[in-house]
Amino acid sequence: MPMTITEKILAAHAGRDQVVPGEFIEARVDIALGNDVTAPIAIREFESFGAREVFDRNRLVLVPDHYAPNKDIKSAEQCKIMRDFARRQAITNYFEVGQMGVEHALLPEQGLVLPGDLIIGADSHTCTYGALGAFSTGVGSTDLAAVMITGKIWLRVPESIKIIFDGPLNPWVCGKDLILYTIGQITVDGALYMAMEFDGSTIRGLDIDSRFSICNMAIEAGAKSGIIAPDEITLQYVRERARRDFSIFTSDPEANYCRTLHFWAEEIQPQVALPPLPENSRPVDQIGDIPIDQVVIGSCTNGRISDLRQAAQILKGHKVNPNVRLIIIPATQSIYRQAMKEGLLDIFLEAGAAVSTPTCGPCLGGYMGVLAAGERALATTNRNFIGRMGHLQSEVYLSNPAVAAASAITGKISHPREVVSD
Amino acid sequence: MKRILGKAWKYRDNINTDEIIPAKYLNTSDPKELAQHCMAGIDEDFVRKISSGDLIVAGENFGCGSSREHAPWAIKEAGISCVIAKTFARIFFRNAINIGLPIVECRQAAEEIQPGDTIEVDVDAGKIINHSQGKEYKIAAYPPFMQRLIAAGGLLNYIKASQTSCENKIS
Numbered sequence: 364m365p366m367t368i369t370e371k372i373l374a375a376h377a378g379r380d381q382v383v384p385g386e387f388i389e390a391r392v393d394i395a396l397g398n399d400v401t402a403p404i405a406i407r408e409f410e411s412f413g414a415r416e417v418f419d420r421n422r423l424v425l426v427p428d429h430y431a432p433n434k435d436i437k438s439a440e441q442c443k444i445m446r447d448f449a450r451r452q453a454i455t456n457y458f459e460v461g462q463m464g465v466e467h468a469l470l471p472e473q474g475l476v477l478p479g480d481l482i483i484g485a486d487s488h489t490c491t492y493g494a495l496g497a498f499s500t501g502v503g504s505t506d507l508a509a510v511m512i513t514g515k516i517w518l519r520v521p522e523s524i525k526i527i528f529d530g531p532l533n534p535w536v537c538g539k540d541l542i543l544y545t546i547g548q549i550t551v552d553g554a555l556y557m558a559m560e561f562d563g564s565t566i567r568g569l570d571i572d573s574r575f576s577i578c579n580m581a582i583e584a585g586a587k588s589g590i591i592a593p594d595e596i597t598l599q600y601v602r603e604r605a606r607r608d609f610s611i612f613t614s615d616p617e618a619n620y621c622r623t624l625h626f627w628a629e630e631i632q633p634q635v636a637l638p639p640l641p642e643n644s645r646p647v648d649q650i651g652d653i654p655i656d657q658v659v660i661g662s663c664t665n666g667r668i669s670d671l672r673q674a675a676q677i678l679k680g681h682k683v684n685p686n687v688r689l690i691i692i693p694a695t696q697s698i699y700r701q702a703m704k705e706g707l708l709d710i711f712l713e714a715g716a717a718v719s720t721p722t723c724g725p726c727l728g729g730y731m732g733v734l735a736a737g738e739r740a741l742a743t744t745n746r747n748f749i750g751r752m753g754h755l756q757s758e759v760y761l762s763n764p765a766v767a768a769a770s771a772i773t774g775k776i777s778h779p780r781e782v783v784s785d
Numbered sequence: 786m787k788r789i790l791g792k793a794w795k796y797r798d799n800i801n802t803d804e805i806i807p808a809k810y811l812n813t814s815d816p817k818e819l820a821q822h823c824m825a826g827i828d829e830d831f832v833r834k835i836s837s838g839d840l841i842v843a844g845e846n847f848g849c850g851s852s853r854e855h856a857p858w859a860i861k862e863a864g865i866s867c868v869i870a871k872t873f874a875r876i877f878f879r880n881a882i883n884i885g886l887p888i889v890e891c892r893q894a895a896e897e898i899q900p901g902d903t904i905e906v907d908v909d910a911g912k913i914i915n916h917s918q919g920k921e922y923k924i925a926a927y928p929p930f931m932q933r934l935i936a937a938g939g940l941l942n943y944i945k946a947s948q949t950s951c952e953n954k955i956s
Contacts, residue, residue, distance in 0.1 A: 387928060387930040387931075400811045400853065400855075401852065401853065401854065403814040404814045404854055404855070404858075407814065408941055412941050412944075412945065429811070430811075430812060434812070435812060437812035437813055438812040440812075441812060441813070441814065444814075484852075485852055485854075486851075486852050487850065487851050487852040487876055489852075501852040501876050502852060502876060502879060502880075503852050503853070503854035503857075503876060503879060503880035503883060503884075504814075504854040504880075505854060505880065505883040505884055505939070505940050505941060506879060506880075506883060506940065508941060509883075509940050509941060509944055512941075512944065513944060517930065517934075517940075519928075551799055551846060551849060552799070552845055552846040552849070552872065552874070555846065555872060555874070555875065556875050582876075585846060585849065585874060585875070587875055640799060727803070727808040727811075727851070728803075728807070728808050728809060729808055729809070729811075746801075746803070746850060748801045748803045748804070748826075748850060749803070749804065749826065749827075750803060750804075750807060750826050751803055751808075755826065
């Protein structure tokens with residue numbers, strides 16, 4: 364029977380020849396991930412279960428990134444629970460402040476997640492790694508605890524929805540715009556419980572960073588996972604990082620999809636998602652004049668080197684509007700260093716931006732850029748829910764890094780061409 | 786299972802986990818502390834208004850957004866006995882089943898229940914009873930594997946039982 368890439372990966376990890384959507388399987392996990400918010404609960408459950416050792420100390424990855432560097436005493440306690448546990452269990456892939464980065468940028472960069480893997484993470488944006496051709500999904504802390512004990516997870520095999528993009532991209536359009544556009548078309552529960560499989564000539568032409576942005580936001584359409592079959596671009600990224608073998612899976616031409624959508628990239632302009640849901644996406648030049656107080660460029664969605672390059676291209680030789688705070692957060696230490704080498708940080712600082720050490724911080728209203736009542740931010744992050752970045756009466760708009768950078772200069776949400784030529 | 790009977794607190798579609806437990810409270814993992822801020826992102830007085838046993842009734846995609854298990858923990862510890870919704874976001878769904886918070890998908894009940902109605906859920910008999918309106922709704926049974934998880938009292942209890950009985954297969 365023909366299978367999708369997702370079904371093939373799940374079958375391989377369940378020790379089966381085939382699986383069909385709707386059935387429950389028990390699957391072997393290659394990599395499990397927790398952070399300073401979700402791991403402490405998993406550790407509590409792990410210990411109250413009476414477990415002594417994690418299933419594999421090389422396959423559990425722990426990253427303090429949400430409220431680290433510690434934002435307050437309580438966060439410090441949560442980080443300490445995770446750090447102490449990592450030391451007790453001799454976890455190989457615990458990333459201390461100074462080594463750590465935003466988890467979903469860090470794990471691929473470190474070569475910890477690879478094509479054909481089955482990855483679970485106690486963080487909803489774990490779906491990011493589908494960009495490498497892996498099955499990767501977010502779970503809660505108890506699920507993580509169960510994997511820490513057994514190395515396995517129960518899963519319902521998802522139906523797959525196929526999203527095809529064809530044609531060339533318009534200027535200043537990147538992966539972020541394609542996924543915001545998709546969510547706008549299918550709504551925030553349009554892919555509920557499903558695997559979103561992206562394909563088409565546009566996707567094949569995208570760099571790996573854009574692919575990460577797309578799969579990262581599959582959860583914002585309700586999906587279980589997002590996935591892009593590996594190709595030469597994937598392999599180029601993975602080969603220099605992988606320290607173990609990996610498998611390439613692709614969908615059979617006759618595989619079953621519960622729905623197939625076909626979009627034309629040429630019809631898509633840079634997108635902005637209006638609060639309070641990512642589905643409220645519109646072309647940036649159709650939303651009118653919306654003044655902003657803060658711009659955040661960073662996060663697991665758009666804090667990678669190509670995002671920073673895009674922002675720098677716009678910001679070079681310009682100044683941040685006096686009414687705006689621009690906060691730029693390279694997602695990992697190595698992205699930070701690369702940005703430094705390329706002179707991007709100088710461009711940011713010269714423009715008047717604040718540049719921070721890696722953290723999820725403002726994306727979830729944690730710290731490093733929390734909003735007051737009545738304030739409005741434009742962010743390259745992934746959620747614009749009510750109160751997401753601070754006060755319940757503050758607002759978050761979502762965009763790509765180029766739109767965010769241009770808007771930081773003009774002081775209102777702007778198309779990049781208002782600042783630089785196409 | 787504890788009897789599920791209480792007053793309905795009704796919410797719209799797409800209630801996200803930031804609304805159930807805003808991120809500013811995620812610097813703790815203590816369920817009791819989390820419970821004090823249950824639903825604070827949409828109604829800061831929620832925990833002061835509810836009585837133990839009350840139910841949350843909501844529309845589509847309840848619990849969307851972050852994977853924070855703090856959300857179902859906060860609801861459970863606040864004394865909410867069950868969440869009825871048209872649909873649940875998948876991570877919230879897993880988390881609730883895994884920690885033993887009763888949740889029920891029932892489109893018609895979620896539509897027709899009014900705020901303040903007295904609702905009973907009889908999981909074993911597979912029905913929701915709206916005492917205020919004198920209506921009953923059938924609940925679709927969970928797949929057998931999930932029934933076993935629920936009967937065991939959550940995922941870790943299930944694993945513990947499977948390990949002892951040496952049958953740890955899903956079928």
